[in-house]
Amino acid sequence: MKTETVLREIGAKELSGGAAEEFDGVYAGDLLSRAMSHVGEGNLWITIMSNVNVVAVASLTEAAAVVLAEDVTMTEDVLEAAREKGVAVYTTGLTVYEICAVIHSLSEKAL
């Protein structure tokens, strides 16, 4: 699915650019060692965690982008680490559930 379409539909704001054009799966969750094994390469990772360890996990898993829910943002030093590692980060006012629901209905439409 096109990353851009989802980002538009959930009203996402870019904090660190460079999201992969397409993503091919989604993981939602905040515990890092669970995310580490479940965020697949090219997946969107939806979370409310925003410290620098999120950047390390997103970089190691090669997530397509990190989407922060509930208007969570990252501090400037964390964003700097994200840009340096090429990790794309977006934020939206929607909850994790609402984001997942939007992605789900988009994927149903695409079928």
Add this chain to the structure above:
Amino acid sequence: MAENVTFHFDVDGENFTSAGEASVLVKKKLRQLGLSPEVIRRVSIAMYEGEINMVIHADGGTADVTVTDDEVIIVLADRGPGIPDISLAMQEGYSTARDNIRALGFGAGMGLPNMKKYTDSMEIETELGVGTTITMKVSCKDA
């Protein structure tokens, strides 16, 4: 590859801003060496979890990675408190992480289980009050 390639890292204790840095670097190196994405992913996950454990549970340590023709060997050594009960520590969900650490997203108790799951072998040597050394091997031959 004619010669083995080795990397050495000192991992800072309680430094969460650079936690995972060694794993990110190793990943980059393995990619340059042309290892398969699957092997790189497994090494990255296992090494990251071990590196983070040294940071949050053992006040830092060292990481040594050796790449041979057949496998990637990761040795993580620390002088932390040691692990009193390895089989308990290996259980999914078991964690002694403090609240301030959990607030950062650690403490699922999945680190050691992930290390076991994503490597072909894992050995833990630990002595209370002396430290812990974990040796993990990932075969380069795709299963």
